[in-house]
Amino acid sequence: MVGAEVRKLLGLPTAWVGLTLGLIAAPLLVFVNAPALRRAIESGQIPDVSDVGYENLGIGLLGALILGVVAVSSEYTSAGDDSPGAHQLTATLLAMPRRGQMLTAKAAALVLVAAVQGALTATATVLLTRTVLPVPPISPSRVAAATLYWCLLALLAYAVTLIFRNGIITLTVFIVNSSVVSVSYLLTKLTPWAAYLPDIVGAHMFLRSHPSDVAIPPVTAGVVMAAWVAALLTVAAYLFRRRPA
Template sequence: MNLVRAELRKLLGLPTAWIGLLLGTLLAPAITLLNAPYVRRSIASGTLTDLSDLGLQNLGVGLLGPMILGVVVVSGEYTSTGENVPGARQLTATLTAVPARISLLAAKTTALVLVVAVQAAVTTAAALTLVQVLHGAQVPVPAPARIVGVVLYWVLTALLAYAIALITRNGIVPLALLILNSTVVSVSFLLTKVTDLAAYLPDIAGARMFIRAADFPVEMAPVTAGLVMTAWVAALLAAGAVLFHRRDA
């Protein structure tokens, strides 16, 4: 628990982590608010009839937050500690204090999961409450299982970014790839147009835990979708842990 508390303080002490916290928490409610006039017109005109995913779809934008948090919890260790000693990194001091690398990774993982889970729960509650205030009873309140699915999706996305950062020992590469894939052009979604196997990629499968109305090429139950994404994350985390354990600091 002391290690977890230390990693929590370290994570929350990073300026970049606060960028992730603010973006992840504010983006989805902001998009929900900005889209409200269009949604009202679409409901009134009858062009938008399936409201089951309203409010939940916008939470995908907030994934920028967990991605940033997942990356910086690793990349912060590889940042130079000062201009006077350019070769020195935070990781050297961390491993001096905690030589047991697996214990260190376990504490980092726990701290990341706790922060992202709280962030996801707060953001989801804010976005869904805003939907109810803006659109009223005509929008159904999602079942608790779908809300749990959102929180799990955010946590697994953060762990995915964390695992890739562990493997690459770099913050820019995983963050650029994940942000481009989730905001600019979804390579995963494009691949579903080429092969049905792309439906089992982590980001596509994970969305099935709470999205119901989207056109997916393969039918997948929410529990199955969660297991698929968890398997991806577990495999990448295992690879990252092995590399972290064997590499020099």
């Protein structure tokens, strides 16, 4: 069942956009940022270089968001001209009538794909950074934390898309918030509690310094992030069971 969902996810063209973006964007950014970072390190503008390399993972996380959104939004696409108004979800539920079981299988497939993508991207990005800049050796625990954040972010997008049943709106909000202007970060200027919002707190799992003024230990950040994801998945599953296909 999980294998079938993995094949379904990997069979979506949009999913491959997320996979490609997630895999290559961060490593490419290493080479783009390397000259400026080298000058900053040599001049002492970056006294602590432990986060150099890991910070580049932010752009790759857009791949995880795309995967999480597409895993759900694909089910709400039209089933074809022969069945106007019908969705792919109708066929999926005919093959897998237990909705809870279906959601679990899709989430497990998403985690498997996101975990492989996250581990490969984080490892490649940090290793490439070390080849071009004087930074500390790769930390397996930090790579593992970044991979976990990758999976949790994919599940967060999965849950939010299930709740709103609109992939375009969900993806637009996530992309704007993560790359154009972070509403969560702006809120940290108003209240320190905003640092515990999912997109802010999750970064504390593998980054040692952060633009917010609140320092959150990695384990605490992981627990809070997991709690956010669990809560949203619970709401999404409840709504999914009560709504018609």
